[in-house]
Amino acid sequence: SPASLTVQPDQALSISCQVSYSVTSYGTHWARQPAGKALEWMGVIWNGGGTAYANSVQGRIGITRDTSKNIVNLRLSSMRPEDSAVYYCARDSQWLM
Template sequence: QPASLTVQPGQALSISCQVSYSVTSYYTHWIRQPAGKALEWMGAIWTGGGTAYANSVQGRIEITRDTSKNLVNLRLSTMKPEDSAVYYCARDSQWLM
């Protein structure tokens, strides 16, 4: 992904995270940090493919994955100025069989 991405208000943000672990063995989370503010958990995708989302983005967020490529994707629709942030993907610390 580019280091910086500009999305117009009302448009959708789509970013992917290429990971070095099996997405069927670890949970993957999406987190963001607006400038000068705290980290905000956005959502996660579980080893079985289920998802959980923060109330603050519920209805606008979709997290998907490609198990063959170990890619985890984030889509956030109807972008608002307050969605401006650094977006991170993060692996959960616990390994699950």
């Protein structure tokens, strides 16, 4: 089962995703699913290093990566009760040209 993490209100959430692919070859997305609610896309860090974030978390979210270790990090500041959720990282789909 996923690891459980408790964050105090107004504190920041920091979680990391160790992936089995090269983060310079694929984008990595973060999403979350609050209990009983739909999956919500949060943001992505593309293989080139650029980022895009959902409007709902813009200004509070940061996605970074360690290319040498293939780790992708999510940081969400000013945590509030409605941020309680299961958080997922996911590889971007492969496009064949």
